[in-house]
Amino acid sequence: MNTATGSDDPRDYMRDQGFENYTETDHATWRTLAKRQREILKGRIVDQFLEGLDRLGIGEEGIPDFRVMNQRLKAATGWEVVAVPGLIPDLAFFRMLANRQFPAGFWIRKPDQLDYIEEPDIFHDVFGHVPLIMQPVYADYLESYGKAGLAAAEHGALKYLARLYWYTVEFGLARTPQGLRIVGAGIASSPGETIFALESPSPNRVAFDLGRVMRTLYRIDDYQEIYFVLDGIESWPSLNLDRLIPLWEELAAQDEVEPGHLQPEDQILTQGDGTYHRAKSKSAA
Ligand SMILES: C[C@H](O)[C@H](O)[C@H]1CNc2nc(N)[nH]c(=O)c2N1
Ligand SMILES: N[C@@H](Cc1ccccc1)C(=O)O
Ligand SMILES: [Fe+2]
DSSP: OOOTTSOSOGGGTOBOOOGGGOOHHHHHHHHHHHHHHHHHHTTTBOHHHHHHHHHHTOSSSSSOOHHHHHHHHHHHHSOEEEEOSSOOOHHHHHHHHHTTEEEEOOOOOOGGGSSOOSSOOHIIIIIIIHHHHTSHHHHHHHHHHHHHHHHHHHTTOHHHHHHHHIIIIITOEEEETTEEEEOOHHHHTOHHHHHHHHHOSSSEEEEOOHHHHHHBOOOSSSSOSEEEEESSTTOOOOOOHHHHHHHHHHHHTSOOBOTTOOOTTOOEEEOOOOHHHHHHHHHHO
């Protein structure tokens, strides 16, 4: 996602949310999505997410005003949400996370895109990501992720960090005493993928392993073919450099793994039958 021409200074991407510009349709879209997601996420997402939603007060009254939401977020974990025009270059992105600033788009999807959208809108960025940032352990992980990203940029290892983000922050699952639960924001903001990620027989579900995740390619245009499962809601990987730098060197000598392929060392929770993606590829052909 790195726009080579763009500056790497986060300040060049920060915008005013323009809260007053939202239309009634925009607020209605948020309300519809928030209501639907709260319903289907019950029993499917980790409790800490629902707690975070409640503590933020981003219920169903409409698109949240960042000025109001940030007071609660800052008080809880020192993070703040900053409006940006869309995907920003990796370096600017990592710098923001390292400073406990979360970049969020300010536009919202159209009423006909409710189920799934390919690029992140404000519903994905705020409803999907922010509730968990109210949890200190996750808030610390996200900051450490930003710092690791800055180091990765120095070591030509950005693609490994992008995959780690993708398979934990965006599409992670976690084992909990109540069973398998969603933690990824990309799942939490998509009604379609909420059901697919937990209940479809099609995708593989494999225990999280840092090296394995950083080797694994991902798709950005459809549901995932593989979901990685954290050992628990607080088992975010520790990202210190003396562990990452040797790992990046090891990975440079290994082949990348296709999202639909399993590896011999995988600890498989559910082996997928691949029907969903096979059907799609047929229709695509
Ligand atoms: C981590 C990885 O670089 C990823 O694609 C980044 C890039 N830029 C981004 N920019 C924004 N605004 N939001 C994001 O989630 C990302 N993701
Ligand atoms: N697919 C997510 C949005 C998203 C796009 C790209 C990356 C992550 C998430 C949704 O429909 O809500
Ligand atoms: Fe996201």
